[in-house]
Amino acid sequence: xxxxxxxxxxxxxxxxxxxxxxxxxxxxxxxxxxxxxxxxxxxxxxxxxxxxxxxxxxxxxxxxxxxxxxxxxxxxxxxxxxxxxxxxxxxxxxxxxxxxxxxxxxxxxxxxxxxxxxxxxxxxxxxxxxxxxxxxxxxxxxxxxxxxxxxxxxxxxxxxxxxxxxxxxxxxxxxxxxxxxxxxxxxxxxxxxxxxxxxxxxxxxxxxx
DNA sequence: CCCTGATTCGC
DNA sequence: GCGAATCAGG
Numbered sequence: 001x002x003x004x005x006x007x008x009x010x011x012x013x014x015x016x017x018x019x020x021x022x023x024x025x026x027x028x029x030x031x032x033x034x035x036x037x038x039x040x041x042x043x044x045x046x047x048x049x050x051x052x053x054x055x056x057x058x059x060x061x062x063x064x065x066x067x068x069x070x071x072x073x074x075x076x077x078x079x080x081x082x083x084x085x086x087x088x089x090x091x092x093x094x095x096x097x098x099x100x101x102x103x104x105x106x107x108x109x110x111x112x113x114x115x116x117x118x119x120x121x122x123x124x125x126x127x128x129x130x131x132x133x134x135x136x137x138x139x140x141x142x143x144x145x146x147x148x149x150x151x152x153x154x155x156x157x158x159x160x161x162x163x164x165x166x167x168x169x170x171x172x173x174x175x176x177x178x179x180x181x182x183x184x185x186x187x188x189x190x191x192x193x194x195x196x197x198x199x200x201x202x203x204x205x206x207x208x209x
Numbered sequence: 210c211c212c213t214g215a216t217t218c219g220c
Numbered sequence: 221g222c223g224a225a226t227c228a229g230g
Contacts, residue, residue, distance in 0.1 A: 002222095022213080032223070032224075
């Protein structure tokens with residue numbers, strides 16, 4: 001494989017999007033992450049800083065559902081689909097009336113735009129949380145929204161023990177995928193999603209509404 | 210162990 | 221220019 005204009009373009013785009021060299025290599029195919037890194041350096045764009053490094057922006061916290069981003073991405077690559085987690089979905093009946101929270105420790109909360117009320121959730125075993133996003137700190141929420149733009153948008157079959165299993169979108173529609181960013185240290189989610197999934201009781205104390 | 214990018218250096 | 225091997229880290 002050689003570095004055609006098109007491939008270089010993809011490289012540049014993904015690199016500036018913050019994708020890792022290995023992810024870019026997989027996308028391109030026919031090259032290793034070393035090749036990608038080497039090329040990145042030769043292109044002199046090792047400095048992955050963009051013009052817009054948005055950080056703490058206390059404003060804007062509108063839970064906008066993850067946008068699919070209408071882009072015609074030519075991806076004729078066939079995904080090998082790695083080992084899939086066995087998934088036996090046992091319909092977990094949602095209490096018709098009111099759920100009885102018998103928990104006193106940290107509880108998982110749900111991503112914005114995650115509609116439940118129906119056991120049609122794919123099959124991720126332990127996954128899907130519930131609650132509402134209004135209990136998540138604005139910071140964490142903003143962070144998550146940012147991260148979800150970079151989501152690898154994996155399908156259930158593509159998840160591994162080391163990919164973030166945070167669901168994004170509505171399972172009832174095609175606009176549904178899993179974050180897929182690298183999860184670390186045995187957790188089921190990436191850092192950002194761990195942040196909103198596991199909250200200390202303290203921060204869950206009644207929030208005004 | 211999984212992963213990341215950075216560098217070197219024979220090709 | 222290219223990228224495998226290696227290094228240095230998380």
